[in-house]
Every structure is written in structure tokens, then in C-alpha cells.
Amino acid sequence: MLIRYGVSTGFASLGSVKNCMLASSAVFRRQQFLIRSLGGYSDHIEPRRMQDIRSMSGTTFEADAENVMREITPVLDPSKHKGQAGKIAVIGGCREYTGAPYFAAISALKIGADLSHVFCTKDAAPVIKSYSPELIVHPILEESYNISGLEDEERRCISSKILAEVDKWMERFDCLVVGPGLGRDPYLLECVSEIMKHARQSNVPIVIDGDGLFLVTNSIDLVSGYPLAVLTPNVNEYKRLVQKVLNCEVNDRDAPELLQSLAKQIGGVTILQKGKSDLISDGEIAKSVSIYGSPRRCGGQGDILSGSVAVFLSWARAKGKATTSQMNPTVLGCIAGSALLRKAASLAFKDKKRSTLTTDIIECLGRSLEDICPAC
Amino acid sequence: MLIRYGVSTGFASLGSVKNCMLASSAVFRRQQFLIRSLGGYSDHIEPRRMQDIRSMSGTTFEADAENVMREITPVLDPSKHKGQAGKIAVIGGCREYTGAPYFAAISALKIGADLSHVFCTKDAAPVIKSYSPELIVHPILEESYNISGLEDEERRCISSKILAEVDKWMERFDCLVVGPGLGRDPYLLECVSEIMKHARQSNVPIVIDGDGLFLVTNSIDLVSGYPLAVLTPNVNEYKRLVQKVLNCEVNDRDAPELLQSLAKQIGGVTILQKGKSDLISDGEIAKSVSIYGSPRRCGGQGDILSGSVAVFLSWARAKGKATTSQMNPTVLGCIAGSALLRKAASLAFKDKKRSTLTTDIIECLGRSLEDICPAC
Incomplete structure (x- = not known):
């Protein structure tokens, strides 16, 4: 089944929310106000819309991820030359963290x-x-720590050089991944903010994970209104984002609606909320990916996901309007990336059980994609 | 079938070129002028020559690569000592790039x-x-960046030391590979230019790839008239080379003729033009290698090729006139290197599909050579 664009564009009704929330709580009232002010709710809803909303929590809400993957993955063609299947850049890796950017970058190649x-x-x-x-x-x-003691002027000069260095490459990249192993050093984050602004000016998509989400949560303008931004928060990162942007708490029962209003509030960025099921929304549509998966929660899987989303997003963008679903390429990229990681994780777990590590999962990326979408 | 030296020494006739080009274009006129001035064209050509030219685009144009490999690969003999099967040096690797020189150097050993x-x-x-x-x-x-702040005299002193260090080894090398991961730092490229001049004085063959081609395209004298120079450009590097040397644009339909005139114009260097089929010419003969191959275009395959060509070229040179084909050893080296990479890439792809990386291909070099040319 191919996914149709806009199947679930409506938000859950106030009525249905009422049934499962403590109507008297302050949190509820704030959410109610917020969602109303975003134009998503209506006290009076037609039967058709109710049906759409119900289906969001039912089977049609689940993305047909394997078909998405098949549709956006490009055919391998000997006449193509190096670079045409994707050029990805990861912005991350500091004195403390080196594994995360490696996981993201090598996953992109393995896909x-x-x-x-x-x-x-x-x-x-x-x-x-x-x-x-x-x-x-x-x-x-x-x-x-490396530039302490320098005058402001010298620090600005170093920032400019860093930016010029990235700019030399920017136009060649199909997607940036910002955040894996980035750390939270203020000077470094300032530079990365500038890099993100330049990427945005060049219309380069940006997948934001890890410490990139810390940066963005505190400076939401960096991504606000940029439809080529993808945020991939885990439970805690999502909580902070919701608190900061919607000024309310996360409630599991209305997960898709809240996600959708969050994405809309940030001006149509795409959010992949990682969890037992992954939820994806660009503010217009909400989809879930629940297939496969593994109970192992070793660190690094988020990095695989960010690298995978970057590749699939680039491929979906290259397809343009040619996809049957005509869905937003950022959403397609998230669906495919999520499903591939979940399949690779399940294959690795089958073999390695409790000792499954991120490198084991990376080794299963190729076979997982091949199973779903054979190269030839 | 053994390849005969000089089967296709002629260029395509003006008539045949006319049929497949826009005769009115400025590019065509410039090419026509150039090829005439190189002495390759004649408005009046004999039937025999026409046949040779046609065969360039037909089956006889394809090199008998497996036989070439069998002919130039030396017999393994327990009485030989270390070094007799080849000593290769890669000039490359800078702050930015480290993978490329490793790929080239390890490939040489694996072969x-x-x-x-x-x-x-x-x-x-x-x-x-x-x-x-x-x-x-x-x-x-x-x-x-590492010598900034130094006086010119000190910089020259450092250059001399670098050159003296390489010179100590130069005579021992059977072939240099210049370019994998070299970068484009002006000071470094200046030193490498001097290294190339010394290699030339010592009659050491030089395979030039990557940033080495950037250097050579801007300083064509470094290789001009040196028959032991091999250039291995990809699509874009080839375009720049043609624009610089022949002052015209690349036209796919006359690929072998243009390649041949380019090699001749640079004074008989050998050029391996990488593509869906690899084309090879030393200005006298043009050959194609189309066997095997993979549709995967991950970065680093060019580095395997440069290391492979270096080894096969050294072996072909050691054979001297003993090869049945009596073809130029640089051309034989290119044919064998191209075919081996293509076979290894096809084996790796069979196993790894879309997730094939350069290290996977390197792991298949040994088996590929063994299949064609068993060690014993």
C-alpha cells in the first residue's frame, strides 16, 4: 500500500482529548489553548474528520515503510559517477565524543x-x-579551552575561518547532520549556529540530533520556518522541546497530536520522535513506524538513525514529485531511516542478543536494505 | 587473443567525426583544428585506415585485459628476494585526507x-x-599552516630537506603514485612538483591521480613529454584537463579520438580516462576496458586503481620487450589495473551490494587476481 499525502491532517478533537485527560489540570488547559491558537482544534467536528483522527491511532496511521524505502532508493546505474548517490556531512565530534559522528557518517556510506x-x-x-x-x-x-586567553577579535577571526572552511564544501552536500558528539561548548555551538544559518541559505537539508537538539531547543529560530530541517529527539530531548516551544508537558495518550502541533509551531520542520514506535510529523501529516526493532538500547543507535535519515532524505528529494505518495521528502526520509535502523537492530539482536553493539547494527544495515529493496 | 601493438594508431577521420558532431559548433571547429594540427587527421583516408578506426569503436578496441594480466604478472619464485616484486611509493596524505593514500598503498601490497x-x-x-x-x-x-611566520629562506630550507629525504629513497622505487589525499596546499604542491622533477630525472614512472591531477593540470610541463607518466582522471578531472590542454569541451561520441589527441598533445603520456568503460591511450594507441565493474560509486576506488596501475606498470616494465603484444608498459599497466579493480569491485558488490565500501573491494583484489592469474 502506498501512503497518501495528507491522510491524517487533522488534530484529535477536544472531545476525544477530554476523555483521556484530566480536564481540570492546568497543563491540560495550556495545551488546549495552544492547540486552539495553532488552528488545529475545533469543538465541532464532522464525522469524516473523526474517522481520520481515529485512523491515526489505528493501522492506517502506520507508515508503509518498506514501500517508501523501495520508492525513494535510487536504481544503481553504471553510467552514474561518484557523488550522485549522495554526499553527506556530519557536524560533530569534540574532545569528549568521537564515536557518535563516526556512527552517523559510516552509516550513511553503508546505506x-x-x-x-x-x-x-x-x-x-x-x-x-x-x-x-x-x-x-x-x-x-x-x-x-583551546582559544582561552584570546581577544574577542581573534576569536571572531577563528570563527570566520571555520565558517569559510565549511562554506567551501557546503554547496556540494546533499544533507548535513548536526549534533552527533557535538558537545555543549559555547564557542563551538556559536560556530555551529553560523554553519546552520549558511546551510539554510544554501537550501541544504539539516538533520539535527544529540547536542544539536540542545542547541536548537535554546535557539529555535535556527530551524523555525525551515522545511528542510529534521529534528530527531529521544524521550528527554522531546520533553525539553515541547516544554520550550509549547510550554506544556508531554502526554503519551495524545502523542501524534502533540507532535503535529509542535512541528507546526516550529514552522513546518519535520520531527522524528524516537520511542517504542517512532512518530513522525511535519505539522501536516503524522505517521508512525512500529515494524521490527530491538529491545537493546545501547548508545549510538540515534547516530545511525541521523545518518540514515540524511541519506534517505537526499534520495527522496532527488526523486522530487516523482514519488507516488507525493509526501514531504523529509517525512519519507524519516520513515525510511527509522524502518531501516529498526530492521538492522532486529537482525543484529537476533545474532548478538544482550551483547549487541552499535557497530553490530551498522554491519546489518546493508543486508536490511537489500532484503527490502534489492540492488539488482 | 593477444593485443597487437598499434592496431588503432590512426585518429577518427574528419568524415566520421562530422557524422556524429554538430559541424557548425565552435567547439567542433576548435577540435577539428587541434586534431589537424596534431597531425592525426586527413581528409583523404585509405580504406584500411577507415577499418581500423571503425574497429576502435567495435570489439577489437576492447583490450584483452585478462591476457595482459597473465602476461605481465611475474611468476612467484622462491629464489627471489624482498623488493623484486615491486616497491611502490605514494606521495599523498595531509591534515584533511588520510584514507586515500592508505587505499592506494595497501592495494599495491594486496596485489x-x-x-x-x-x-x-x-x-x-x-x-x-x-x-x-x-x-x-x-x-x-x-x-x-605549519610553517606560517617563517622567512622565505627558512621555507626553502625546509623544502630542501623534504626533497633530500625523498631522494634518499627515490632510486629504490619502481613507481611513484602522486596525488591520493594530497590536498591543495600551495607550499605542499610546490614541494611535490620538485619531487616529480626528481622522479623524472631518475626515470621513475609516476601515476598521477586526485589532487596530483589538479597540480599537473595547472603545470602541465611537469609531465609533458615524459612517457613514464600516467594520468588517471575521472569525469571532472578529464574535463578540466581537456579544457586546459586542448582548449575544447569533452564530447562523449568521440571519446577515444579526443583522448588520443590529448595524450599526444601532452607529449606521449598515458591517460586512463575512468568511466562506465575505462579508456586508455598513450597518444599512439587507444584501448578500452569494459569487463566486470560495479554500479557502486563510493569514494576511494580511484585510489585502488592508482596503486594497482603502479604495480602492474612496474611488472610490465620489468618484462620489457618480452610481452607478446609489445605494447607500451604504461598502457599494459593501465589495462591490468583497470580490469583488476573492476573485477574486485564486481566481486565485492556481489556480496555487499549497496553497502559496498572501498575496503570491501580491497579485500577482493587478491582473489580477483588469483582467479585470472593463479600464483601456482
Whole structure:
């Protein structure tokens, strides 16, 4: 079954929300106000809309992820040349974290991208390079400890150089992944904010995860109104985002509605809310991916997801309006990335059980994609 | 079938070119002028020549690559000592790139060379060393950022030291590979230009790829008239080379003729033009390698090719006039290198499909050569 664009564009009715919430609570009243002010709710709803809303929590709400994958994954063609299957860049990797950007960047290659870059700090670079000769690692970012004692003017000069270095490459990238192993150093985050602004000016899609979400939650303008931004929060990151943007608490029972209003409030960015089921919304449509999966929660799986979403999103964008579903390419990218990670994780778990690590899951990405969408 | 030297020494006739080109275009007129001025064209051509030209686009134009490989690969003999099966040096590896020189150098060993060296910058060396204990890595090159603030005299002194360091080894090498992961730092490229001049004085063959092609395209004198130079451009690198040397645009329909005139114009260097089929010419003969191959275009395959060509070229040179084909050893090296990479890539793809990476292809080099040319 191919997914149709806009199947579930409505929000849950106030009535249905009432049934499952404590109507007298302050939190509820704030949510009610917010969702009303976003134009999504109506006290009076037609029977058809009710049906759509019910189906959001039923089977049609679940994305047909395997078909999405088949539809957006490009045919391999010997006449193509290097770069045409995708060029991804990960912005992340600092003195503390080096595994996360590697996981994101190598996952992109394992799925089928041609080139995968990492822009990280000078300290992180040799380590990330040593994980794999397949990645192109640029040691350009700086953390505060490395520039302490410098005058403001010198610090600005270093920032400009960093930005110029990334700008040299920007137009060549099909997608940026911002956040894996980024850390929270204020000077570094300031530089990364500028990189994101430049990416936005160049219309380069940005997948934001990990510490990138910390940055964005505190500076929502960086992504607000940018339809090529994808946020991939886990439970806690999502909570903080909802508190900051919607000024309310997360309620599991109205998950898709809340997600949809959050995405709409940030001006139509796409959000992939990670959980037992992954929920995806761009403010217009909400979809769920529940297939496969593994009970193992080793760190690093989010990085695989961000790299995977970047590749699928690029492929979906390249297809343009050619997809049968005509769904937003960012949503298609999230559906495919989510399903592929879940399948790879389930395959790895079958073999390694409790000892499953992120590298084991990465090793299963190729076979998982091949099972669903054979290369030839 | 053994390839005969000089089967297709002529260029395509003006008549045949006219049939498949826009005769009125400025590009065509410029090409026509150039090819005439190179002495390759004649308005009046004999029937025999016409037949040769036609065969260039037909089956006889395709190299008998497996036989070439069998002919030039040396017999393994327990009485030989270390180094006799080839000593290769890769000049490349800088702060930004470390994977490319590793791929080139390790490929040389995997094919059967005895020793593989890398001359790179100080920053790149520990990382390249960490990829494999099999390589001999010399941390001697310098980039501008590392010598900024020095007087001209000091910079010249450092250049001399670098050159002296490479010179100590030069005579021992059977082939240099210049370019994988070299980067484009002006100071570094200046040093590498000097290294190339010394290699030329010592009659050491040079395979030039990646940023080495950027250097050579801007300083064509470095290779002009040197028959032991091999250039291995991809689509874009080839376009730039044609624009610079022949001052015209690339036209797919006359690919072998244009390649041949380019190689002739640079004074008989050998060019391996990478593409769906690989085209090879030394200005006298043009050959194609179309067997095997994979539709995967992950970055790094060009580095395997440059390392492979270096080894096969050395072996072909060692055979001297003993090859039945009596073809130029640089052309034989290119044919064998191209075919081996294509076979290894096809084997790796069979197993790994879309997730095939360059390291997977390198792992298939040994089996690919063994299939065609068993060690014993």
C-alpha cells in the first residue's frame, strides 16, 4: 500500500482529548489553548474528520515503510559517477565524543551514499579518522579551552575561518547532520549556529540530533520556518522541546497530536520522535513506524538513525514529485531511516542478543536494505 | 587473443567525426583544428585506415585485459628476494585526507608488491600508520599552516630537506603514485612538483591521480613529454584537463579520438580516462576496458586503481620487450589495473551490494587476481 499525502491532517478533537485527560489540570488547559491558537482544534467536528483522527491511532496511521524505502532508493546505474548517490556531512565530534559522528557518517556510506564527511574539532579528528579510512574528516572546529586567553577579535577571526572552511564544501552536500558528539561548548555551538544559518541559505537539508537538539531547543529560530530541517529527539530531548516551544508537558495518550502541533509551531520542520514506535510529523501529516526493532538500547543507535535519515532524505528529494505518495521528502526520509535502523537492530539482536553493539547494527544495515529493496 | 601493438594508431577521420558532431559548433571547429594540427587527421583516408578506426569503436578496441594480466604478472619464485616484486611509493596524505593514500598503498601490497611506502604530512602520518602496520609511512611533507611566520629562506630550507629525504629513497622505487589525499596546499604542491622533477630525472614512472591531477593540470610541463607518466582522471578531472590542454569541451561520441589527441598533445603520456568503460591511450594507441565493474560509486576506488596501475606498470616494465603484444608498459599497466579493480569491485558488490565500501573491494583484489592469474 502506498501512503497518501495528507491522510491524517487533522488534530484529535477536544472531545476525544477530554476523555483521556484530566480536564481540570492546568497543563491540560495550556495545551488546549495552544492547540486552539495553532488552528488545529475545533469543538465541532464532522464525522469524516473523526474517522481520520481515529485512523491515526489505528493501522492506517502506520507508515508503509518498506514501500517508501523501495520508492525513494535510487536504481544503481553504471553510467552514474561518484557523488550522485549522495554526499553527506556530519557536524560533530569534540574532545569528549568521537564515536557518535563516526556512527552517523559510516552509516550513511553503508546505506549507499558515495561520500561521507565529518567536520569536528582538531582533537577529535585523528581518532575519528582512525576508525575508518572511508571517511573524509576535517579537523576545523574549536572548543573554548583551546582559544582561552584570546581577544574577542581573534576569536571572531577563528570563527570566520571555520565558517569559510565549511562554506567551501557546503554547496556540494546533499544533507548535513548536526549534533552527533557535538558537545555543549559555547564557542563551538556559536560556530555551529553560523554553519546552520549558511546551510539554510544554501537550501541544504539539516538533520539535527544529540547536542544539536540542545542547541536548537535554546535557539529555535535556527530551524523555525525551515522545511528542510529534521529534528530527531529521544524521550528527554522531546520533553525539553515541547516544554520550550509549547510550554506544556508531554502526554503519551495524545502523542501524534502533540507532535503535529509542535512541528507546526516550529514552522513546518519535520520531527522524528524516537520511542517504542517512532512518530513522525511535519505539522501536516503524522505517521508512525512500529515494524521490527530491538529491545537493546545501547548508545549510538540515534547516530545511525541521523545518518540514515540524511541519506534517505537526499534520495527522496532527488526523486522530487516523482514519488507516488507525493509526501514531504523529509517525512519519507524519516520513515525510511527509522524502518531501516529498526530492521538492522532486529537482525543484529537476533545474532548478538544482550551483547549487541552499535557497530553490530551498522554491519546489518546493508543486508536490511537489500532484503527490502534489492540492488539488482 | 593477444593485443597487437598499434592496431588503432590512426585518429577518427574528419568524415566520421562530422557524422556524429554538430559541424557548425565552435567547439567542433576548435577540435577539428587541434586534431589537424596534431597531425592525426586527413581528409583523404585509405580504406584500411577507415577499418581500423571503425574497429576502435567495435570489439577489437576492447583490450584483452585478462591476457595482459597473465602476461605481465611475474611468476612467484622462491629464489627471489624482498623488493623484486615491486616497491611502490605514494606521495599523498595531509591534515584533511588520510584514507586515500592508505587505499592506494595497501592495494599495491594486496596485489603483490613487496614494499609500499607513503610520504605524507606530519599530521597525517600517525593516522595512516594506524590503518595498517604493513605500510612504511614517512611523515615529512609540510603544509603552509605549519610553517606560517617563517622567512622565505627558512621555507626553502625546509623544502630542501623534504626533497633530500625523498631522494634518499627515490632510486629504490619502481613507481611513484602522486596525488591520493594530497590536498591543495600551495607550499605542499610546490614541494611535490620538485619531487616529480626528481622522479623524472631518475626515470621513475609516476601515476598521477586526485589532487596530483589538479597540480599537473595547472603545470602541465611537469609531465609533458615524459612517457613514464600516467594520468588517471575521472569525469571532472578529464574535463578540466581537456579544457586546459586542448582548449575544447569533452564530447562523449568521440571519446577515444579526443583522448588520443590529448595524450599526444601532452607529449606521449598515458591517460586512463575512468568511466562506465575505462579508456586508455598513450597518444599512439587507444584501448578500452569494459569487463566486470560495479554500479557502486563510493569514494576511494580511484585510489585502488592508482596503486594497482603502479604495480602492474612496474611488472610490465620489468618484462620489457618480452610481452607478446609489445605494447607500451604504461598502457599494459593501465589495462591490468583497470580490469583488476573492476573485477574486485564486481566481486565485492556481489556480496555487499549497496553497502559496498572501498575496503570491501580491497579485500577482493587478491582473489580477483588469483582467479585470472593463479600464483601456482
